[in-house]
Amino acid sequence: xxxxxxxxxxxxxxxxxxxxxxxxxxxxxxxxxxxxxxxxxxxxxxxxxxxxxxxxxxxxxxxxxxxxxxxxxxxxxxxxxxxxxxxxxxxxxxxxxxxxxxxxxxxxxxxxxxxxxxxxxxxxxxxxxxxxxxxxxxxxxxxxxxxxxxxxxxxxxxxxxxxxxxxxxxxxxxxxxxxxxxxxxxxxxxxxxxxxxxxxxxxxxxxxxxxxxxxxxxxxxxxxxxxxxxxxxxxxxxxxxxxxxxxxxxxxxxxxxxxxxxxxxxxxxxxxxxxxxxxxxxxxxxxxxxxxxxxxxxxxxxxxxxxxxxxxxxxxxxxxxxxxxxxxxxxxxxxxxxxxxxxxxxxxxxxxxxxxxxxxxxxxxxxxxxxxxxxxxxxxxxxxxxxxxxxxxxxxxxxxxxxxxxxxxxxxxxxxxxxxxxxxxxxxxxxxxxxxxxxxxxxxxxxxxxxxxxxxxxxxxxx
Numbered sequence: 001x002x003x004x005x006x007x008x009x010x011x012x013x014x015x016x017x018x019x020x021x022x023x024x025x026x027x028x029x030x031x032x033x034x035x036x037x038x039x040x041x042x043x044x045x046x047x048x049x050x051x052x053x054x055x056x057x058x059x060x061x062x063x064x065x066x067x068x069x070x071x072x073x074x075x076x077x078x079x080x081x082x083x084x085x086x087x088x089x090x091x092x093x094x095x096x097x098x099x100x101x102x103x104x105x106x107x108x109x110x111x112x113x114x115x116x117x118x119x120x121x122x123x124x125x126x127x128x129x130x131x132x133x134x135x136x137x138x139x140x141x142x143x144x145x146x147x148x149x150x151x152x153x154x155x156x157x158x159x160x161x162x163x164x165x166x167x168x169x170x171x172x173x174x175x176x177x178x179x180x181x182x183x184x185x186x187x188x189x190x191x192x193x194x195x196x197x198x199x200x201x202x203x204x205x206x207x208x209x210x211x212x213x214x215x216x217x218x219x220x221x222x223x224x225x226x227x228x229x230x231x232x233x234x235x236x237x238x239x240x241x242x243x244x245x246x247x248x249x250x251x252x253x254x255x256x257x258x259x260x261x262x263x264x265x266x267x268x269x270x271x272x273x274x275x276x277x278x279x280x281x282x283x284x285x286x287x288x289x290x291x292x293x294x295x296x297x298x299x300x301x302x303x304x305x306x307x308x309x310x311x312x313x314x315x316x317x318x319x320x321x322x323x324x325x326x327x328x329x330x331x332x333x334x335x336x337x338x339x340x341x342x343x344x345x346x347x348x349x350x351x352x353x354x355x356x357x358x359x360x361x362x363x364x365x366x367x368x369x370x371x372x373x374x375x376x377x378x379x380x381x382x383x384x385x386x387x388x389x390x391x392x393x394x395x396x397x398x399x400x401x402x403x404x405x406x407x408x409x410x411x412x413x414x415x416x417x418x419x420x421x422x423x424x425x426x427x428x429x430x431x432x433x434x435x436x437x438x439x440x441x442x443x444x445x446x447x448x449x450x451x452x453x454x455x456x457x458x459x460x461x462x463x
Contacts, residue, residue, distance in 0.1 A: 004449055006086055006095065010045065010052050014118035017042035022055055027109055029067055029096070030074035034108035035120045037079050037101030038131060041332070042115070047093035056091030064094050069171040077103045078173070078186065080343040102336030103188060105131045142294050143198035143335045144188060147210055150195045154210075155203045159241060160184065167344040188337055197293070198337040201240050208237040213296050213313070216243060216288075220254045220303040232303075240288050240338065244347050247301070248281050254303050255280065274385050275308065279361035279370070282354045283381050285347055287312040289338045295377065308383040315374045322372035325355040358383075366457075368441035384441060398422065399433045403442060403456060411446055411453040 014020060017040065019032055024046060036042040046067075047057030057063055064083050072078065081098040105112040105128065112123040112131065123131065160180050167173035175182050184190040189199035200207045200214075207214045220232035232254065238246055255275045287299050292314025300311040316322070317332055333339040342348045349357075358370055358381075368384040395403070401421050406412060412420075418430040434454055437443040446453045 002449075003086060003088060006045075007088060009043065010048055010054065010088070012052075014050065016040075016115050016117060019044050019115075019118070019120075020048040020050055020052065021046050022049055023047075023058065026067065026070040026074060030071050030108040031113050031120055033071060033079075033081055033096065033098050034075050034106040035113040035115045036098035037075070037081075037106040038104050038112060038114050038123070039100070041098050041100045044096040044098070045093060046096065047091065054089050054091055054093065057093050060085050060092035060094060067094070067096070072172055073174055074108055076107050077188075078340075079103065079106060080172075080340045099336075099339075100332050102333075102340070104135050141335075143196060143201070143337050145197050146191065146194035147197050147200050150200055150204075150210055152195075154200060154205060155195065156205050156239065157203075159239070160203050163241075163341060163345045166346050170344075170346075172344055187341060189341075196337070198335065198341070201293070201338065202341050203241070204239045206237055207239050211293070213293060213298055214240075216247060216299045216301065218247065218250060218301045218303075221305065240342070241345055241347065243288060244281075244285060244342075247284050248277070251280065251301075251303065251308075252277075255308060275383060276361040276365040276367070279358045279365075279383060280308065282358050282361070283308075283310050283370075283383060285342065286354050286358075286381070289342050289348065290314075290334050292334060297378075306385045308385075310381045310383075312379045312381070313377065314379060315377060316379055322374055325372050326359060326369075327356075363438075363445050366444040366446075369435075369439040371439070395437075396433070398425065398430070399437055402430075402433060402437065402454075406443070406454065406456040409456065411455045413453050417454070 009018065010020075012018060017036075019042070021028065021032070021044065024032075029044065029046075032044050036044070046063070047055060047060070049055055064085055067083050079101050081096060083094055083096050086093050086095060105123070112128060113120050114123045114127060114131075115121075157180050160183065161178070164173060164175075164177060164180070164183050168177060173183070175186060181190070184195070184199060189196050189202070197211060200211060204210075204214075214237070216236040218232065218234045218236065219230050222229070222231040232250075234250055236243055236246055236250075284301070287301075287310050291299060291312045295313035297313040299313065300309075302309045302311070314334065316325075317334065319332070339348065348354070355372070362368070362370055362383065367386060370384065371382045373380045373382075398421050402417055405417060405420055414431050414434060415427055417434070418425060418427045421430060434443060434445075438445055438454075442457060443454050444457055446455060
């Protein structure tokens with residue numbers, strides 16, 4: 001989340017998904033987090049008054065460290081949520097982001113809390129019944145089902161120990177450092193001596209033996225060739241945590257090169273990666289964590305001469321569209337256990353923010369915006385390389401004039417472009433035109449906020 005987006009959020013009134021607090025204790029924060037977990041998630045902003053007045057959070061670093069270490073101990077069962085420091089108007093505040101809890105009800109201070117509008121209250125008997133029924137339904141989800149024939153020998157206990165170490169280091173787990181069985185039970189990965197499908201996906205020595213859809217296929221298409229002959233056709237059958245390292249390593253030789261350019265501003269060569277590694281890794285993690293494992297299909301990653309496509313079994317949840325992935329949205333993971341353990345292992349930095357990070361990384365690398373398509377039983381992510389322009393998009397007169405104004409290579413701000421293109425057209429309309437040009441690969445965005453400017457791509461100027 002950018003400072004501008006956070007500023008806009010602070011201007012909103014408190015509601016079911018948003019709460020402000022000035023100087024709360026860990027106990028009050030635990031109640032607020034638990035209330036969000038027990039419903040549809042939300043955001044808690046610390047250092048802001050009830051009317052949106054920014055008062056700041058004293059000793060912010062120490063306060064955040066205390067929140068991260070003490071609040072998880074006050075909420076049961078464990079759940080993923082994140083805390084981040086921001087500076088607004090010269091004052092430090094903290095943003096706590098909470099997804100929907102997968103193991104409701106969550107208890108804090110001996111009670112079950114929910115949100116009624118902008119208030120936190122204890123759940124009534126009827127509300128408790130609804131939460132418990134939802135919990136029973138959640139226990140039937142695919143990742144919680146026990147794998148028949150999977151014994152303790154199927155799991156990589158050393159890898160589980162590494163997750164425990166990382167979780168303890170981040171104050172996300174207060175249990176014993178060497179009790180793997182306690183950890184698996186507390187995380188919902190084992191029950192009555194059996195292990196769940198999520199446990200096998202995360203820590204199985206070879207999960208595809210019992211869950212063949214857990215594999216991933218990587219295809220690299222050679223430049224200038226078509227057909228069924230590939231530069232690389234590799235099958236991965238490791239667990240999710242191993243795949244998070246193995247797949248990027250296998251991809252690196254094919255996408256890790258640099259593009260070299262010169263500009264009129266400098267005679268020194270400028271090198272940059274063809275693809276931002278963080279965006280590629282985030283896209284792969286999203287596929288591994290959020291895919292529909294009920295489907296018997298596997299994830300397919302295809303590397304084309306000018307793009308990377310990640311085909312992920314399963315469409316987006318009903319309340320999400322590809323357009324929603326481009327903006328702030330609350331997280332509702334399809335596989336909460338996979339998401340939680342990936343978060344504890346450090347594979348997911350922020351719950352529910354992966355798609356925005358991908359966009360930001362691509363823009364930082366001056367690349368065309370990524371594209372998501374969700375239909376036909378799959379969700380596809382395409383990451384575009386430096387030379388990729390979508391020529392299928394018809395340009396309107398304003399967009400053609402924008403490209404003409406920027407043809408010399410100079411940078412211009414959106415407001416300045418609006419004045420020159422058509423003084424009668426709003427800046428918002430021009431920004432919509434600019435976004436389409438960025439997404440098609442014709443323009444790149446430089447800077448952020450008031451310093452945002454736009455420049456034509458090298459490829460566009462040569463066509």
